[in-house]
Amino acid sequence: MKTDVMTSQERLWAAIHLEQPDRVPLVPTLLPEPAAGLAGVSQATIASDNSEVVKAVFKVFDDYGGWDAIYPASYIPVQLQLGGVFPMKIKVPGQHIADDIPFQLEEVEILRLEDYDKIAEVGFDAFFNEDFLWRVTDVAPDEVRGHMDNLMIGGASFLEECANRDVQPLFLASGMHPFFKLSLMRSLVPFTQDIYYNPEPVERAIRRMTDDLLVEQKLSAINTGLGMWMCCEERAGGYFFRPEIFERFWWPYTKELVESQWSEGIVTLFHLDTCWDKNLHYFKELPKGSAILELDGTTDIFLAKEILGDHLCLKGDVPAALLAVGKPEEVTNYCRERIEKVGRGGGYILGTGCSVPPNAKPENFRAMIESVHQ
Amino acid sequence: MAHDLKEKLKEALLDLNNDATLDYVQQFLAADEMTAKQAVDSIAEALEIVGRRFQEGDWFLGELVYAGTIAKEAMDVLTPALTADDARANCGTVVVGTIEGDMHDLGKSIFINYARSAGFDVIDLGVDVPAETFLEAVNEHEPLAVGMCCLLTPAAGGVGRVVELITERDLRARTKIIIGGAAMTQAFADEIGADAYAPDAVTGTDIIRGWVG
Numbered sequence: 001m002k003t004d005v006m007t008s009q010e011r012l013w014a015a016i017h018l019e020q021p022d023r024v025p026l027v028p029t030l031l032p033e034p035a036a037g038l039a040g041v042s043q044a045t046i047a048s049d050n051s052e053v054v055k056a057v058f059k060v061f062d063d064y065g066g067w068d069a070i071y072p073a074s075y076i077p078v079q080l081q082l083g084g085v086f087p088m089k090i091k092v093p094g095q096h097i098a099d100d101i102p103f104q105l106e107e108v109e110i111l112r113l114e115d116y117d118k119i120a121e122v123g124f125d126a127f128f129n130e131d132f133l134w135r136v137t138d139v140a141p142d143e144v145r146g147h148m149d150n151l152m153i154g155g156a157s158f159l160e161e162c163a164n165r166d167v168q169p170l171f172l173a174s175g176m177h178p179f180f181k182l183s184l185m186r187s188l189v190p191f192t193q194d195i196y197y198n199p200e201p202v203e204r205a206i207r208r209m210t211d212d213l214l215v216e217q218k219l220s221a222i223n224t225g226l227g228m229w230m231c232c233e234e235r236a237g238g239y240f241f242r243p244e245i246f247e248r249f250w251w252p253y254t255k256e257l258v259e260s261q262w263s264e265g266i267v268t269l270f271h272l273d274t275c276w277d278k279n280l281h282y283f284k285e286l287p288k289g290s291a292i293l294e295l296d297g298t299t300d301i302f303l304a305k306e307i308l309g310d311h312l313c314l315k316g317d318v319p320a321a322l323l324a325v326g327k328p329e330e331v332t333n334y335c336r337e338r339i340e341k342v343g344r345g346g347g348y349i350l351g352t353g354c355s356v357p358p359n360a361k362p363e364n365f366r367a368m369i370e371s372v373h374q
Numbered sequence: 375m376a377h378d379l380k381e382k383l384k385e386a387l388l389d390l391n392n393d394a395t396l397d398y399v400q401q402f403l404a405a406d407e408m409t410a411k412q413a414v415d416s417i418a419e420a421l422e423i424v425g426r427r428f429q430e431g432d433w434f435l436g437e438l439v440y441a442g443t444i445a446k447e448a449m450d451v452l453t454p455a456l457t458a459d460d461a462r463a464n465c466g467t468v469v470v471g472t473i474e475g476d477m478h479d480l481g482k483s484i485f486i487n488y489a490r491s492a493g494f495d496v497i498d499l500g501v502d503v504p505a506e507t508f509l510e511a512v513n514e515h516e517p518l519a520v521g522m523c524c525l526l527t528p529a530a531g532g533v534g535r536v537v538e539l540i541t542e543r544d545l546r547a548r549t550k551i552i553i554g555g556a557a558m559t560q561a562f563a564d565e566i567g568a569d570a571y572a573p574d575a576v577t578g579t580d581i582i583r584g585w586v587g
Contacts, residue, residue, distance in 0.1 A: 037528075091477055097502075102528065104477045188480060189443050192436040196390055240435045278431075321559050324527035357527040357557075 008068040009168060013227075015349050016267055016313045017289055024343040025068040026350045026372045027170055027315065028365075029294075032073050033102040034356035035060050038365060043102050043358065044094025047077050050154025058161045064369045068349075069170040074158035077103035079151040081137055082144055084128045085176065087185050089136045102358045110135050111185035113194065116201035120208040124178075132185070171269060173220035174230035178209035179250050183235045195245060202249065210253040214260050221266045228292075229261060232271040238278030239298070251282055262290040269315070273354050275299050280307045289313070297322075297353035305342045314342055315349040318368055320357035328367035335371035379408065380416040387420040390437060392444045399448045403455055410455035414493075417445050417452075421491050425576035435484075438575065442487035449491055464495045465586050466518035469511045471499030472555075473522050473536070475529035481555055482523040485575040492579050494518075505535040512540055512549050519569075519582045520549055525556040533558070534566040541567065550585050554578055 006014065006022040014021040030038075032053040036046040039056040046053045057073050080086045089106040091097045097104070111132070119127045139147065162169055176184075182205060183191045194202050221229040235241070236250040258268045268291040275298040283293065284307070291312050295301050297319035304314050318334060326334075335350060342348045350372055356365065379401060386394035402413040424441045427433035468489055472482050479501050486496050497515055499507060512520055520540070522533050537551055550569040553562070563571035569585075572578030 097477070098475065100528070101475045102526065104526075106477060107480055188436070189439055192440045193392070193443075195436075196440070197392075238434065242434050242437070245436070320527055321557060321562070324557070325530070325559075325562060325565075359528040 012068050012349065015346055016292060018310065018313065018345075018347040020346040024339045024348055024350050024372050026369065027067060027069045027071070028318075028368065029071050029352045029355040030057060030060060030073060031071065031355045032056065032075065033358040034360055035073065037358040037360060038063075038356075038362060042093070042099050044099035047093045047095075047103050050074055050076055050079075050150050051157060054154060054157045054161060057158070058165070061165065061167070064366055066165065066167060067369060069168055070162060072155075072158065072169045072172055072174075074154035075151055076154075078137075078139060079147050082133065082139060082147055083151070084125070084133070085174075087128060087132060087136065087181060105184070107184060107187050109187040109190050111182065113190075113198060113201065116182075116194075116205040120201070120204035123212050124181075124209045125212065169224075169226060171221075171226055171228040171230045172224040173217055173226075173228075174232065175213050175217050177231055177233040177236065177250070178206045178213070178253065179236050180233045181209070182206065188235070192241075195241075195249060199248070206249060206253055210256060213257060217257070218260055218264060218266070221261060222264055227265060228267045228269055230269040230271060231257065234271075234273040236279075237272065237274050237276040237299075239275040243278065246279060246282075255285065258286050258290055262287050267291060269294060271354075272296070272299065277303055280304050283308055284311055286312065292349070294351060295353065301338065301342055305348075309342075309345070309347055313347045313349065315351045317351070317353045319353040320355065320360075323352065323360040323364045323368065324357045326361075326364055328361075328363045331364045331367040332371050332374075335368055336374065339372065379405070380412060383413060383416045384420040384423075387417060387441060387444055387448075388423060390440050390444065392447070395444050395448055396451065399451050403451070409457075410452045411457070413452050414449070414456070417448055417491060418493060421445055421488065425488075425579070428574070428576050435574075438488070439484050442484060442491060442575070445491035446487045465493040465583065467495045467497065467515050468519045468521055468582060469497045469499065469508065469515055469517045470521040471503035471508060471511075471523070472501040473524045473529050473532040474502055474504045475532060476524055476526045476555075477501045478523065478525040478555070481525065481575075485521065485523070485554065485578055488575040489579045489582070492583065494579070494582065505532055505539055508536045509539045509543065512545055513543075517549055518585060519552055521552045521554065521578065521582075523555040524553065524558055527557045530557050530562065533562075533568075537566045537568055550582075552578060552581060 011021040011025045015025050032046045035056040036043055039059045041056045046056055054074050077090050077092050081090050086105055091104045093099050093101050217229050236246055261268055271294045273296045277300050288311050292315050295316035297317040301317050383398040386398055399413055402408045428438045472478055486498055490496050524530050524533050533553055552570045552572055553568045554572040560571045570581045572581055
């Protein structure tokens with residue numbers, strides 16, 4: 001067991017700045033659902049009570065010895081829907097599905113072709129709050145305020161617990177990339193059809209949503225004081241779409257977002273699920289050190305190191321399936337290989353691929369946590 | 375003319391041109407010297423090319439999904455026009471569903487579109503399907519294969535339960551089991567005794583095609 005000589009923040013930011021930390025920093029994506037699994041709380045409980053979410057997250061943090069920064073997790077699913085983070089129908093445990101099943105998103109065609117121009121005209125927030133939300137939610141209008149108040153209270157409690165342990169949230173500002181958001185709202189097949197045969201309305205909506213994000217997320221990220229915001233994208237990469245589509249609908253807007261945040265010294269954490277092997281070289285165009293690529297195990301992280309190792313920090317990529325069904329020694333070997341090869345010279349944060357699964361074996365999660373200390 | 379129309383239909387699908395594909399399908403149905411079966415063969419040829427391009431990394435999931443959707447629309451038009459012999463000549467029946475506890479529909483739908491267009495008769499059990507429902511469907515339809523989709527690791531136990539039930543009833547000689555979805559792996563397939571794991575719809579269809587006697 002090595003002795004730490006840096007603080008968690010020093011270690012984290014050394015890695016982000018592509019410098020050599022005392023050891024590879026560790027930031028698992030522990031969302032409420034896996035926290036419930038590891039803390040022995042039902043999915044229905046943490047899907048209905050913000051205070052139970054915070055309790056579960058910090059119980060796991062304490063039980064497993066902690067890590068270097070903590071993923072923000074103090075919400076319940078309906079608040080993600082009401083806040084437009086997941087602008088979709090949702091299935092909530094204890095309400096729509098069994099108590100022990102994690103909440104799920106229902107991807108169906110709800111956004112209509114003509115809605116792209118409504119978004120372009122009034123902006124996403126106005127369109128969502130005045131129209132779209134009421135197509136997907138079963139929450140009554142007079143209940144919304146109460147849910148959002150609870151979210152604020154849960155958030156304050158989360159920050160207090162962070163302060164009690166002298167650990168910082170990894171970020172507090174976040175946004176789904178417009179391309180991903182529209183794809184989920186429209187659903188994959190019609191969205192694909194649109195970008196082939198009606199590209200202009202899609203582009204107008206993405207343009208407006210990007211413009212809004214440029215203002216909102218910059219302000220939001222500055223206000224958190226954490227120097228980071230998270231941008232989630234699971235569909236634009238080379239598994240789903242060819243480079244021409246990526247170059248037209250995703251990359252220019254993404255560059256704008258990153259460069260705008262970077263002008264204030266704010267780093268973009270990309271949450272990139274699915275395989276991005278064919279897109280990695282584009283990220284060389286971003287300013288050095290301006291972003292972190294959080295990969296899920298399907299992108300070749302060693303290839304990412306080869307292409308981007310001297311340019312951007314990488315994070316990941318212990319697969320959910322490995323944590324759920326693998327053996328502790330397999331988890332240790334997986335993590336150690338990444339620590340040694342991807343972590344060499346800095347620029348690497350050990351994390352999970354997408355998130356810790358709700359049924360992660362405790363011994364596997366512990367093996368991952370302990371791997372950075374070996 | 376037959377050759378021209380077959381090629382045009384194939385190319386329209388490969389261009390992902392929905393309108394042109396359906397237009398050529400109508401031309402097939404209107405022409406005295408053409409049969410619906412010829413149009414179906416043309417679509418199958420196009421889908422084979424789509425699958426090969428996807429597996430070789432030249433095409434992408436969005437295109438695979440869209441091609442499958444266009445092919446399905448074309449098949450919906452053509453199926454009523456197939457002769458009884460043509461309709462019976464399908465590759466076999468496949469029962470498909472997303473396991474209990476998991477509501478994900480997209481991956482399953484991609485597979486179903488693709489497999490149907492490739493000539494399989496697919497029985498879609500939907501999402502959140504209990505193990506016992508899979509067994510009932512296997513008993514009722516006597517399929518060549520049963521396919522289970524699972525994207526949530528907490529629901530994976532249900533996939534193993536289906537394998538147990540089908541094995542206990544001694545139905546494995548008649549029905550093969552194939553699994554897919556983000557929570558599934560080859561190692562998991564080996565562990566529960568499934569016949570195959572498919573990382574994508576094209577591979578899954580190819581594997582099942584290999585089981586056709």
